[in-house]
Amino acid sequence: MSARELLKVPPLRVERLTLPQGLAMAAGGRSPFGGLGYGTPDNLAWMPTVNAQVLSEGGPMADVWQASGEIRSGTTGVARWRTDGHWVLGAIDLDEAVEQQGVARLAERAYADLFRALADSGCPHLLRIWNYLPQINGDGGGLERYRQFNMGRQQAFLDAGQAAFDGAPAACALGIRQGSLCIRFLAGQVAPLPIENPRQVSAYRYPDTYGPRSPTFSRAALAELGGGDVALFISGTASIIGHETVHLGDVRAQTAETLRNLTAVIDAANARTSARFDLPKLEAVVYVRHVADAPVVRQVLVDALGADAPTVRQAVYLEADICRQDLLVEIEAHAVAPGAIRA
Numbered sequence: 001m002s003a004r005e006l007l008k009v010p011p012l013r014v015e016r017l018t019l020p021q022g023l024a025m026a027a028g029g030r031s032p033f034g035g036l037g038y039g040t041p042d043n044l045a046w047m048p049t050v051n052a053q054v055l056s057e058g059g060p061m062a063d064v065w066q067a068s069g070e071i072r073s074g075t076t077g078v079a080r081w082r083t084d085g086h087w088v089l090g091a092i093d094l095d096e097a098v099e100q101q102g103v104a105r106l107a108e109r110a111y112a113d114l115f116r117a118l119a120d121s122g123c124p125h126l127l128r129i130w131n132y133l134p135q136i137n138g139d140g141g142g143l144e145r146y147r148q149f150n151m152g153r154q155q156a157f158l159d160a161g162q163a164a165f166d167g168a169p170a171a172c173a174l175g176i177r178q179g180s181l182c183i184r185f186l187a188g189q190v191a192p193l194p195i196e197n198p199r200q201v202s203a204y205r206y207p208d209t210y211g212p213r214s215p216t217f218s219r220a221a222l223a224e225l226g227g228g229d230v231a232l233f234i235s236g237t238a239s240i241i242g243h244e245t246v247h248l249g250d251v252r253a254q255t256a257e258t259l260r261n262l263t264a265v266i267d268a269a270n271a272r273t274s275a276r277f278d279l280p281k282l283e284a285v286v287y288v289r290h291v292a293d294a295p296v297v298r299q300v301l302v303d304a305l306g307a308d309a310p311t312v313r314q315a316v317y318l319e320a321d322i323c324r325q326d327l328l329v330e331i332e333a334h335a336v337a338p339g340a341i342r343a
Contacts, residue, residue: 132182134177195272
């Protein structure tokens with residue numbers, strides 16, 4: 001799609017709001033295009049929630065998306081979605097106790113329906129995925145549940161002819177205490193540009209010591225949002241160099257290393273776009289394994305970026321297990337800036 005054509009794309013916009021602000025936006029009788037809620041009620045069809053304890057001082061928050069076209073809703077298998085014809089936001093919730101299926105099969109089934117939903121909505125290109133798995137580090141009959149999830153997810157990508165390695169979408173996968181396997185996704189009509197971190201082995205190229213199937217995601221992705229704006233979606237980022245966890249048991253050092261990795265991803269993204277992204281100006285979600293570590297993590301961010309940096313002021317903190325048992329903190333983020341992606 002040419003630059004001229006991209007300027008004609010119906011714009012997609014995102015704003016981080018408090019729960020009262022998000023509800024007030026919908027009170028006028030027309031719900032926003034969609035949202036991802038943190039600690040929000042679970043009965044809002046347009047804003048599926050993340051079932052994790054909010055540790056932020058400001059309480060429940062939401063990333064609310066606005067699209068300019070007429071919105072229609074649909075259901076494809078277990079996937080619920082909303083689209084304006086150019087963008088689609090969707091959600092999947094599958095309860096293992098109800099479905100009576102293992103994690104690998106549930107993930108494979110969920111992603112198969114996700115890809116069918118993209119076809120039904122006419123928005124074939126995944127931009128960003130959020131995965132939440134109960135007891136992510138638990139034993140699933142001789143194999144960690146996250147590794148089982150990776151098996152099912154990758155198989156669904158392969159079966160659907162989707163990019164499971166180079167070109168995989170940006171994503172995160174976190175552990176919640178209980179509830180359903182939750183998948184949230186954003187897609188559009190224009191393919192994003194995947195970004196990798198030069199300090200790390202690409203996740204889809206991890207050695208088999210991390211499981212029989214590698215994780216299916218890129219470290220970040222750049223996406224044209226219409227109206228001359230570019231979004232940077234940064235996947236869950238943690239204290240990993242190469243493919244190994246570093247700073248075992250030290251949450252302060254792990255947080256500092258995570259910031260270095262975020263900087264590397266941002267630098268790699270800036271090399272591929274005229275838009276400018278900066279570490280202090282992200283909309284971040286900070287996942288901490290232990291509730292008591294949240295103030296420590298926040299102080300590391302304050303010391304590194306300053307208390308007034310948007311990344312610090314607007315961060316959402318959630319209690320969640322990280323995909324590796326030795327990781328104590330993970331940060332994912334997005335940002336939007338004017339510019340264009342370079343070919």
